[in-house]
Structure formats: C-alpha cells, structure tokens
Amino acid sequence: MGLATLEVMQAMHRTWSNSKVRVNGKTRQMQWRDMFDIAVKWRRIADPDQPVLWLDQMPARSLSRGFNNHINLIRGQIINIRYLAYFDNILDFIKDRILVYHGAYNPRGLLEVRQALENVNKVEDLLPIMKQFNSKTRDGFTVNSKVPSMKDLGKEYDGFTITITGDSRDADDRGADAAVPVRDRDADAVCNLILSLVYYFCNLMPLSRGSSVVAYSVVMGALMASGKEVVGRIPKGKLVDFEAMTTPSPESFSKTAKNWMNLMSLPVWYQSLPSVAETFPSSRTMIEVLNTDSSSHCPKKS
Known part of the structure; x- marks a missing residue:
C-alpha cells in the first residue's frame, strides 16, 4: 500500500494548495471519501480475491437484513490470537458498560454488581456473574461502545458491539457518524484532525473488509502532505482499527497513535x-x- 500512501500524499498536497479536486470531468471540493477512495482502489488491486466494497453502495437487497463486520474473539476453546493484546481492554470496557447499565436501571444493586466484577479477570467469567443479577442474560448479553461526536458536542453514536454468549465472544461494528472541520494549519493540530478522521472511520467501518490498512495508508499519506513522515512502526500485537474501536475518544486515539x-x-x-x-x-x-x-532497488536489511 506504499503507492496508495504516496498517491494520497500527492492528492492532499494538491488539495491544500488548490482546495478542489477534479472527478469525472467536474471540479469540486475534496471530501474525506476522496482520500479513502484512493487507498481503496489500491487495496482492491493488491488483493482482487477479496472484494473491498463501500457498504452504502451495495445493492439494497444485500443490506436488507443488515451488514456487520463480525469478528470471533473466543469461540469455545479457540482464541483469536490476533486480538489477544486487546482482551484486557475489552474486559475493562465490558465491565464499565455493565456498571453504566446498572447505574441507570438498577442503582440499588450497583454496589453488589461492582464488587462481583472486581473478581472477574477473564471475559469467560462474565456471563456466570451476570446471570446472578439479571435473568435475561441467561443465554448471553451485549454491550455497545459509544463514540463521541466532534460535530455535535455531547452527542454519542453507537460504535462496536460485544456479544457474550455461552460459547463465543464476538465483536461487530454498528457505525458512527461525525464531521471534522479542518481549519487549523498548526502541524500538531492537523495531525490530530487526521487521526480523528481515521478514528471515526475505524468505528464506522464503512468497508466490507480492509478498513485497517486503508485507514493507515490514508493517515500516512495525509501526514506526509502536511510535511511529516511516519518513521515508527505499529507495535507488535497492536491493530489500528481495534486501537480506535477500544479507545473512548479521538483525543486518546491520537495520543496513542x-x-x-x-x-x-x-x-x-x-x-x-x-x-x-x-x-x-x-x-x-x-x-x-x-x-x-523491485528487490534489486530496495536496500537490504542488515
């Protein structure tokens, strides 16, 4: 996706100089989606066996029953090690949402629930605990993340959903919406705005697949257009999309990234x-x- 990053950089550099793009023979203001379309184009070519689709452009009949990006974290004895580094974060997130729920609907029993959750160290132990406090959780329960809007301060949108059942723990994305105004030319402020855009993109998950690599390619390209180069690497075990999905705000995500x-x-x-x-x-x-x-043109690692 290196060429995607370079093309995003060049497109953004032209846009910041001219503020407009030419699409299908017409000139208009560049939108956030134009940036991501560049990376999507390269992602499709790089792996044509995996269709990368914008969900809102799929046929209505394909979405009539809904579409979720579905990830199995634990199913029976099988653990998805790709997301292992986030299990503690997810456990803390679930505990927090449970306390929020009981604080609103069961305030008298909140202290007892809090004490019970303090003894839970694994996601697998949550369901037996919750069955004690709510008979409706006999077969499982779900919790939703909340994504704060930068456009409408104080408003929150549904992010991803964690489902806890007797045999699996799943994560799927529901969607989020936000608008990010770009005015401040200060380098750090621009960086924060770019990362906040990616934060909402990852929580929205508007693609059928490939959201993480598309998002990071856009981040790198947009930062390069602003005069900054990413020389660090994503830490082992970390994932851009899950980092955004398990972080409570764009500010926190920007700081981590x-x-x-x-x-x-x-x-x-x-x-x-x-x-x-x-x-x-x-x-x-x-x-x-x-x-x-291109191996003959690339420096060999020592």
Missing part, C-alpha cells in the same frame, strides 16, 4: 516524485507495478 508514529520532517525529495495517478493511470498499469520484482 502519535506515540507509535515517531513523526519526523518529510524529506524534500518526496516532492519531486512523479505523480502516482499519472504514472499508473489504469488497472493494468497498477497490476503491472505491483507484480514487478
């Missing part, structure tokens, strides 16, 4: 690179470059 990124000033020579969009204007040229053996 910037610790990973180790931002440095962008080298000047990036500005002299040829246009990615003009160099690879068709699907054929994109496929050709992705299948080119």
Whole structure:
C-alpha cells in the first residue's frame, strides 16, 4: 500500500494548495471519501480475491437484513490470537458498560454488581456473574461502545458491539457518524484532525473488509502532505482499527497513535516524485507495478 500512501500524499498536497479536486470531468471540493477512495482502489488491486466494497453502495437487497463486520474473539476453546493484546481492554470496557447499565436501571444493586466484577479477570467469567443479577442474560448479553461526536458536542453514536454468549465472544461494528472541520494549519493540530478522521472511520467501518490498512495508508499519506513522515512502526500485537474501536475518544486515539508514529520532517525529495495517478493511470498499469520484482532497488536489511 506504499503507492496508495504516496498517491494520497500527492492528492492532499494538491488539495491544500488548490482546495478542489477534479472527478469525472467536474471540479469540486475534496471530501474525506476522496482520500479513502484512493487507498481503496489500491487495496482492491493488491488483493482482487477479496472484494473491498463501500457498504452504502451495495445493492439494497444485500443490506436488507443488515451488514456487520463480525469478528470471533473466543469461540469455545479457540482464541483469536490476533486480538489477544486487546482482551484486557475489552474486559475493562465490558465491565464499565455493565456498571453504566446498572447505574441507570438498577442503582440499588450497583454496589453488589461492582464488587462481583472486581473478581472477574477473564471475559469467560462474565456471563456466570451476570446471570446472578439479571435473568435475561441467561443465554448471553451485549454491550455497545459509544463514540463521541466532534460535530455535535455531547452527542454519542453507537460504535462496536460485544456479544457474550455461552460459547463465543464476538465483536461487530454498528457505525458512527461525525464531521471534522479542518481549519487549523498548526502541524500538531492537523495531525490530530487526521487521526480523528481515521478514528471515526475505524468505528464506522464503512468497508466490507480492509478498513485497517486503508485507514493507515490514508493517515500516512495525509501526514506526509502536511510535511511529516511516519518513521515508527505499529507495535507488535497492536491493530489500528481495534486501537480506535477500544479507545473512548479521538483525543486518546491520537495520543496513542502519535506515540507509535515517531513523526519526523518529510524529506524534500518526496516532492519531486512523479505523480502516482499519472504514472499508473489504469488497472493494468497498477497490476503491472505491483507484480514487478523491485528487490534489486530496495536496500537490504542488515
């Protein structure tokens, strides 16, 4: 997705200079989706066996019963180790939402629930505990995350949902909505706005797959357009989308992500690179470059 990142950088640089883009022969203001469409285009070409679709552009009949990005965290004895680093965060999140629920609907029993949850150290132990306090949780229960809006302060939208049942723990995304105004040209403020956009994108999960790599490609490209280069690496076991989904606010996500990124000033020579969009204007040229053996041009790791 390196070429996707470069194309996002070049598109954003042109936009910040001109504030408009040309789409289908017409000139208009650039929208957040235009950035992500660039990364989506490359993600589709990079792995054509996995269709990457915008959910709102899918046929109505395909969405008539709803569409969720569904992830099994634990099913029976099988643990999804890809998300293992987030199990403690998810457990704390579930405990917090349970306390919020009982605080609103069972205030008299809140202290007893709180004491019971203090002894829970594994997600698997939550269901037996909850059965003691609510007969409706006999077969399982769900909790939703809340995503704060930057447009309407104080308003929250549903984020992802955790489902606890007798044989599995699942996470699926419901969606979020927010608008992020971009006015401040200060480097750190721009960085925070870019990361907040990705925070909402990851919680919204508007793609059928590939949201994480698309989001991070946009982050890197937009930051490069602002004059910053990401030289750090995502820590082992961490995932961009899950980091955003398990973080309570865009500010917290921005703080965490910037610790990973180790931002440095962008080298000047990036500005002299040829246009990615003009160099690879068709699907054929994109496929050709992705299948080119570039090992002889890349520095070997020591």
